Amino acid sequence: MPRRILLVEDDTRLAAMLLEYLGEAGFRVESAVEGERALERLAREPFDAVVLDLGLPDVDGLEVCRRLRAQADTPVLMLTARGDAMDRVLGLEIGADDYLPKPFEPRELLARLRAVLRRGARPANAGLLHFGRLEIDRDAHAVRLDGVEKPLTGHQFALLVALAEHAGRVLSREVLMDLVKGTTFEPFDRSIDMHISRIRAAIEDDPKAPRRILTLRGAGYVFSKSQES
Ligand code: CA
Numbered sequence: 001m002p003r004r005i006l007l008v009e010d011d012t013r014l015a016a017m018l019l020e021y022l023g024e025a026g027f028r029v030e031s032a033v034e035g036e037r038a039l040e041r042l043a044r045e046p047f048d049a050v051v052l053d054l055g056l057p058d059v060d061g062l063e064v065c066r067r068l069r070a071q072a073d074t075p076v077l078m079l080t081a082r083g084d085a086m087d088r089v090l091g092l093e094i095g096a097d098d099y100l101p102k103p104f105e106p107r108e109l110l111a112r113l114r115a116v117l118r119r120g121a122r123p124a125n126a127g128l129l130h131f132g133r134l135e136i137d138r139d140a141h142a143v144r145l146d147g148v149e150k151p152l153t154g155h156q157f158a159l160l161v162a163l164a165e166h167a168g169r170v171l172s173r174e175v176l177m178d179l180v181k182g183t184t185f186e187p188f189d190r191s192i193d194m195h196i197s198r199i200r201a202a203i204e205d206d207p208k209a210p211r212r213i214l215t216l217r218g219a220g221y222v223f224s225k226s227q228e229s
Contacts, residue, residue: 002028003048003117008038008064009079010057018051021106022113035059039067042074049075049117051109054091062094069095075120077112079104129164131225134203134212136164143203150202155180156195160203163213163223172220196221 005022009015010033022029030047032038035056042050050068054061065076078096091099097116100109127139135144141157143150152160162179163171171179173192196215200207214222 002026004046005029005049005051005113006038006041006047007031007051008035008056008061009033009051009053010055011053018106018109022110025110027113033057035061035064038064042068042072047074049077049113049120051077051079051113052096053079055081062090065091065096066094073120075116077109077116129161131164131167131212131223136161145203152199152202153195156199156202159192159195160199160213163221167223168225170216170219170222176221192221 003026005027007015007018007022007029009018009031012033015031015033019029019031030041030045032041033056035058038050038052039059041047052061052064056064059067061078065078068074068076076096078091078099080091080099080101097119098112100112127137129136129138133146135147136142137144138161141154143152143157143160158180159176162176176192196213197207200210200213204210204212212224214224216222
């Protein structure tokens, strides 16, 4: 699969040259001239990296980068005006992965782009949590026990992830509520305890004698680190 790059550059001659150059290097490059258009596309389509000019006709590159960072960690390579150290520092602070001052050699851009793509690549299976026979796949929103997928609602899955990510720590109902809030669009219509009992029915060998999610009376719940007997 060719890597998809979004090129945001209002200098149309430079953009056309980079489109061709990066295309020949094996990338699938889409381009945008305006910051708002770029943000719209980034919200709608997956890109592996963004090459982002600092000076754009509408919102500037820093603003685009800041707004992109609020929703995604897509690697960003910023193109800056020559010698503008202020922009560089600000760009890196705001979440750009690297910057390249203009003018530059296309092969320099290619090298930097490959570097940010390597750094941005998550290790395979980074979203997987393993606890003995239980596997929680945060990327696919799936839970498997002995390799068999267990159905959970969005909230139940979010609760399970919150507990598992804090395995060994007691979490009160209030803390669990906070951790889960905003993770799904479903209204939280039932109590935490009801959700926990549904999760137990799915992932415990004996839901009446749970080993994975334990109740600490008066304190809350704890996800056990050592679940195998
Ligand atoms: Ca520009």
